Amino acid sequence: MAAEEEDGPGRGGAAAWAFKHEALRRRLGDDIAAMRPGEALPNERLLAERYRVSRSTARRALQSLREEGLIRSVRGVGTFVAHPHIVKTSVLTSFTEDLRARGHRPGARLLAAERVEADLHLATALGVDPGTALHRIERLRLGDEVPFCLETVHLSAERFPGLDPARLTGSLSEELRTVHGVHVVRAGQQIRAVNATGRRAALLGVPEGSAALLVRRTAFDAAGRVVEYGESLCRGDRYEFSFVVNTAHPPAG
Incomplete structure (x- = not known):
């Protein structure tokens, strides 16, 4: 099944959009816990397809994980599991x-x-x-x-x-x-x-x-x-x- 269309907060309501990206953030957090530091994550498009969400939802979930220090992104290279940080x-x-x-x-x-x-x-x-x-x-x-x-x-x-x-x-x-x-x-x-x-x-x-x-x-x-x-x-x-x-x-x- 194809990923959903773009569904930012202006469509379907901010609350529904927030629920979707939070659910994805939790699922990705579980996946990351089983990965090794430095291991690459799928890109935004592949994540949207894998979890059947829009790219905007995938983008917001990744941003939340970056803010938590769980992942890091290198422009033009990709997104990786971050090393532990306190x-x-x-x-x-x-x-x-x-x-x-x-x-x-x-x-x-x-x-x-x-x-x-x-x-x-x-x-x-x-x-x-x-x-x-x-x-x-x-x-x-x-x-x-x-x-x-x-x-x-x-x-x-x-x-x-x-x-x-x-x-x-x-x-x-x-x-x-x-x-x-x-x-x-x-x-x-x-x-x-x-x-x-x-x-x-x-x-x-x-x-x-x-x-x-x-x-x-x-x-x-x-x-x-x-x-x-x-x-x-x-x-x-x-x-x-x-x-x-x-x-x-x-x-x-």
Whole structure:
């Protein structure tokens, strides 16, 4: 059966048109979830024929998927499944939660798990005395096996004595919550633009000097105690930070 004729919002009503492109967007989203990053999608005409919709409906559905970051288009070449991408907001979520929410597979490659003594910087960040025994955990965080960030976390060895390195290829937040009964409810973050160089660029799989974001994070439990202090070097092409800010003094009236 041939595709429908062009049926933009001026014909059949905006509500009906919106329903059609949303239904197609969902179907395409399911298809994309089973595809690999970089895999090509059919062009607009073929999509319209395959799903028996108009080209305007196919065009709007593709635009919605582009806005969600699920696909990318290269003029004169085609449309492709996008690599995983994270948009961080002011809501406190873990790396694992962010990837799962977008239909991607989170992972971690454990690079180091060792005991160290707190220097002055780490002691100040964690609210402990210098020389206090800490866990130092270095991991490469992955989304669908693609490197996203290089993460180094420090925690009190006294508070978490039985931290099992074998369990650190998953979510550290889940490990602390389910095994140790510690819930992170608040975090302070500082974000700075840097360049990835040397070993760090190689681990992230990016060229020397590539743009990156250095995120320093201090996490707290409900009692206000510091749970962990971490630094993450995030690939600039995989992360976006989006926040709503308000004026310090709202206008009266």
